[in-house]
Amino acid sequence: MFSRSMTHLLLSTGIVLAALCGAGSSTAAAQDRDSAIGFQFPRNAASWVNSQPFTREQLAGKCAVMVFFEEG
Amino acid sequence: MWPDLQAVARKFQDKPVLFLAVNSGTPRPQLQSYLRKNKVRWPAIADTDRSFERSCGVPTISLRNIYQVRIMKPDGTLVATSPIRMEQTLAGVVGAAKWNVDPKGIPVSLKSAWVNVEFGKFALAASTLKKAGNSRKPEIKQGARKLLDYVGKKMKKQIEAAKKAEADGKVWVAFRGYSDAAVRYKGYELPRDITATIKKLQASPDVKQEVTALRILAAAKRKLYGKTVSSRKSGFRSLERLAEQQAETQAGREAQRLIDSLNRR
Numbered sequence: 001m002f003s004r005s006m007t008h009l010l011l012s013t014g015i016v017l018a019a020l021c022g023a024g025s026s027t028a029a030a031q032d033r034d035s036a037i038g039f040q041f042p043r044n045a046a047s048w049v050n051s052q053p054f055t056r057e058q059l060a061g062k063c064a065v066m067v068f069f070e071e072g
Numbered sequence: 073m074w075p076d077l078q079a080v081a082r083k084f085q086d087k088p089v090l091f092l093a094v095n096s097g098t099p100r101p102q103l104q105s106y107l108r109k110n111k112v113r114w115p116a117i118a119d120t121d122r123s124f125e126r127s128c129g130v131p132t133i134s135l136r137n138i139y140q141v142r143i144m145k146p147d148g149t150l151v152a153t154s155p156i157r158m159e160q161t162l163a164g165v166v167g168a169a170k171w172n173v174d175p176k177g178i179p180v181s182l183k184s185a186w187v188n189v190e191f192g193k194f195a196l197a198a199s200t201l202k203k204a205g206n207s208r209k210p211e212i213k214q215g216a217r218k219l220l221d222y223v224g225k226k227m228k229k230q231i232e233a234a235k236k237a238e239a240d241g242k243v244w245v246a247f248r249g250y251s252d253a254a255v256r257y258k259g260y261e262l263p264r265d266i267t268a269t270i271k272k273l274q275a276s277p278d279v280k281q282e283v284t285a286l287r288i289l290a291a292a293k294r295k296l297y298g299k300t301v302s303s304r305k306s307g308f309r310s311l312e313r314l315a316e317q318q319a320e321t322q323a324g325r326e327a328q329r330l331i332d333s334l335n336r337r
Contacts, residue, residue: 039127039150042117049104051115054090056148058192063089063169064144065162067077067155068125070096070133071106 073139073155074110080159081114088146088169089162090191092117096125096133121297126333146170173222178215189219194226198259220260227257231266238273244282244322247273285323288314292327308334 043053054064081091093116095103100118107116119125125133128150130140141153143161146169153161171190178186182204185197197219204216234249250270254262263269273279292314295307311327318324 039124039129042119042124046100047118047120049100049107049116049118050113052193052196054092054115055192056144059090059144060148061088061146061170061172062191063087063146063162063166064092065081065089065158066092066094066128066142066144067158068094068096068128068130068133068140068142070098070135070138 074112077155077158078112080162083159084162084166087166088171088190089166090115094119094124096122123297173219177211177218179211181212182215182219185216186219189223192256194223194256194260195258197223198257202259223257223260227253227260227262230256231263238269243273243276243278247276247279247282281318282321282323285314285318285321288318289323289327293330296330 040056041054045053091114093112093114095116096119099120103118117124128142130142131137133140139155141155141158142150143153143165144150145165151161173189175186185200188197201216201220204212205220207213230249230253234246237249238246250266254266254270292307292310295303298304311331315324315328315331
């Protein structure tokens with residue numbers, strides 16, 4: 001159904017869109033309580049390991065536990 | 073630490089919750105190796121420039137602040153907790169989380185497809201569901217139909233929103249809606265003319281301008297998170313030009329938000 005050129009088009013557009021969304025649209029000060037900040041998950045597949053990118057919309061109505069760490 | 077965290081995750085494996093690892097500052101190949109070594113199979117984010125960490129309001133992860141946990145609640149808000157308190161905090165909020173499709177009646181052979189549908193990975197479930205939808209076994213056919221109906225409704229809603237945007241002259245919004253649908257619902261019964269529609273919209277000046285602006289933003293960000301001071305200055309100047317000269321574009325607005333957030337730091 002999809003032509004190669006269209007796939008290429010979508011991928012190239014996606015890369016740019018991904019870069020945009022990876023910006024971290026709002027930087028908030030450290031918060032130790034509930035917050036409603038507009039964070040977005042990175043949309044660039046290169047920023048993900050073990051999975052394709054997730055979006056907040058995909059996780060609507062669910063919980064997501066995010067463990068931040070530095071080791072590596 | 074990881075065995076303890078994964079033990080907590082197992083306790084919640086039948087609940088509508090996703091566990092994510094977010095690594096700050098480490099290159100992706102190094103992170104991949106670390107995750108393999110520690111047998112961590114959770115989806116992981118390689119937050120090399122720490123932009124995700126900042127956007128979640130997490131204090132910079134360092135040797136003095138090794139681990140932080142944030143839980144996104146079903147309403148999208150974040151709650152701060154720690155690896156030690158994680159189980160307790162999650163238990164307090166997970167009750168409000170819901171599955172989109174009731175797992176009752178979903179046969180074991182479709183569980184993997186169901187999980188993909190639940191977490192919005194529709195394209196990954198497409199071939200399994202298509203095949204199962206024609207199964208001779210009633211329970212498999214019924215389970216597949218249930219999931220296909222759910223995906224079909226989501227797809228229809230997105231396509232209709234894109235059509236409305238197109239009719240209202242919001243070309244960029246329509247282009248994004250159709251393009252996203254084409255990728256997200258690949259393998260399902262998409263409108264036959266969707267490829268032609270995307271091509272037509274892509275040729276419009278509005279979409280060309282938006283895509284060009286996004287490319288400029290992407291380049292500016294690469295410089296902004298560069299290693300040298302001159303690179304970062306150059307990236308910031310690019311952002312300023314973008315925000316000023318293309319303020320009406322999505323990228324222009326994002327550039328302005330980024331400038332504002334950097335100025336606040």
